Structure formats: C-alpha cells, structure tokens
Amino acid sequence: MRILIEPIVRAALLEDLGRAGDITTDAIVPEDAEIEAVIAARQPGVVAGLDAALLAFELVDPGLRIERRRADGARIAPGDTVARICGRARPVLAAERTALNFLCRMSGVATATRALADAIAGTMAAGSGARIVCTRKTTPLLRTLEKEAVRLGGGANHRFGLDDAMLIKDNHIALAGGVRPALERARRHAGHLVKIELEVDTLDQLAEALEVGVDAVLLDNMTPETLRRAVAMVDGRAVTEASGRISPETAAAVAATGVDLISSGWITHSAPILDLGLDIVD
Numbered sequence: 001m002r003i004l005i006e007p008i009v010r011a012a013l014l015e016d017l018g019r020a021g022d023i024t025t026d027a028i029v030p031e032d033a034e035i036e037a038v039i040a041a042r043q044p045g046v047v048a049g050l051d052a053a054l055l056a057f058e059l060v061d062p063g064l065r066i067e068r069r070r071a072d073g074a075r076i077a078p079g080d081t082v083a084r085i086c087g088r089a090r091p092v093l094a095a096e097r098t099a100l101n102f103l104c105r106m107s108g109v110a111t112a113t114r115a116l117a118d119a120i121a122g123t124m125a126a127g128s129g130a131r132i133v134c135t136r137k138t139t140p141l142l143r144t145l146e147k148e149a150v151r152l153g154g155g156a157n158h159r160f161g162l163d164d165a166m167l168i169k170d171n172h173i174a175l176a177g178g179v180r181p182a183l184e185r186a187r188r189h190a191g192h193l194v195k196i197e198l199e200v201d202t203l204d205q206l207a208e209a210l211e212v213g214v215d216a217v218l219l220d221n222m223t224p225e226t227l228r229r230a231v232a233m234v235d236g237r238a239v240t241e242a243s244g245r246i247s248p249e250t251a252a253a254v255a256a257t258g259v260d261l262i263s264s265g266w267i268t269h270s271a272p273i274l275d276l277g278l279d280i281v282d
Helices: 002-017 023-028 050-060 089-119 121-125 143-152 170-176 179-189 203-212 224-234 251-255
Strands: 034-041 065-068 081-088 131-133 166-168 196-200 216-220 239-243 261-263 276-280
Touching: 002 050, 002 089, 002 143, 023 089, 034 089, 050 065, 050 081, 050 089, 081 089, 089 121, 089 131, 089 143, 089 251, 089 276, 166 179, 170 179, 170 196, 179 196, 179 203, 196 203, 203 216, 203 224, 216 224, 224 239, 224 251, 251 261
Parallel strands: 131 261, 166 196, 196 216, 216 239, 239 261
Antiparallel strands: 034 081, 034 276, 065 081
C-alpha cells in the first residue's frame, strides 16, 4: 500500500510546506524541543486513513516514535486515542495539518459508508444480500485512499477507473442510437475479462438489455416497487445495482427489493469529515 500512497502524501506535504517550510513553528519552537502528542477523536465514527496520516509524520522526520492505538476500520468514540507521536516538536507540528486532513477526510468516508451498511444490516439478516458500493465520484488524486475508506466502512468498490470495466450510461445510449447498438458495440470491443454494465431508466430498456445480454444493470432512480419488478425480470441473469438518492433513510427499503448492489456517490463526494485532533500531552 505504501508504494501507492507515498506519492500522494509527499505531494500534500510539499503543497503545505511550500518554499520555506513551517516558518511559524521554526520561529517559535526551539529546535531541540520534544513533545508527546496524541491524535484523539472528537466525534464517534470509523477510523480510516491512518496509513497516510502517520506516513506524513514519518516523511517529515523518520526519527519520530509513532504508535497506533486503534486500527483502520475500528469504531471510535469521542476521547479515544487513535495514535501517539513522540519526538522533535517541529516536525510533529509541521506534519500535523496534512496528517489530519487525510485522517479526517478518510474517516468521514468510512463513517458515512458504515451508516449505510448499518442501515441495511436488518434486511441482510432477513435474506437480502445487498452490498453498499462506491462510485467514481471521488476527490481527484485521492481515489485510492477513498476507495479503501469505503471498504473499511463496510462497503465494497465499484470500478476504479474508466479502464477496468464498461459502464454504458444514458449519453452512450443516446450517441449509439439505443440500448441494443450500444451493447453490441461494447461486446465487440470488450476483452474476455471485461464486464459490461448498462444503466437503465425504464423497464422497457431493461427488457431490451436482457434480450441482448449484459453482465450487470444499473437501475437508476427507480422506486422500490419498480426495483422489485426489475429484480424479478432479471431473475438472476445479471447483477442488479440500484442508484439514485441513496441515504441511511432510504437504503433499507432499496435493499429489501432484492438488488445485489446499492451504489452511492455521496459517501465519497459529500461525506462530512470526522473530527479528530492532535493534542500535546502535558
């Protein structure tokens, strides 16, 4: 994982340190000053992004002593200590904001995902196999971290980019001249390991897609009743994915329709941060 996230963390540190480093800390804090600090939760939630956060401290000063107190994916309560950092004060303060930006953002994504996963837990116990999945609506350059945060929150990942699966959306259908030509062209170009998913807005489109053949169908903005009818039409011939206005309040009703997947862009593009802070221990 480090080989994937280190360039991201280095870029974030360079953005913050600029051309001259932390001029405030360098002016005020003696060079030989040492501290013990903890990262603590201010809100309940799920931890994610610790690898990136703690790497920020390590890259600024490899001599810092860093101890994880909670694991990524753990549920935390206000006051819980997530990590402990000891050593030279200047590097700790210089890396603090970059580290917390990663940790708070990713923990927010994990916490939002967990809220949806918890919302459908009852339907899963009743026989529904629905899973929460994310989308490509991620922060530019942070997709790797945000996708991991989704998994830590109890969700699963949709495609990682445009190159690992085909998702035929409404604009593709319009430009191709319909569902059938869009699917036929996709099938001719897809490699043998590439899955093809089609977004449908109506049951008529779904019927046409099933006639041609498709690996998965994205049932967009359908009511629970229409979703039930769609799942019955598919009858196991394709993976069914529901999307559109998914929230903790609506997720259970969507899961109860029998869909395989429930996708949410909100968990990555609009999830609020989870408030964690760095405190110096007296």
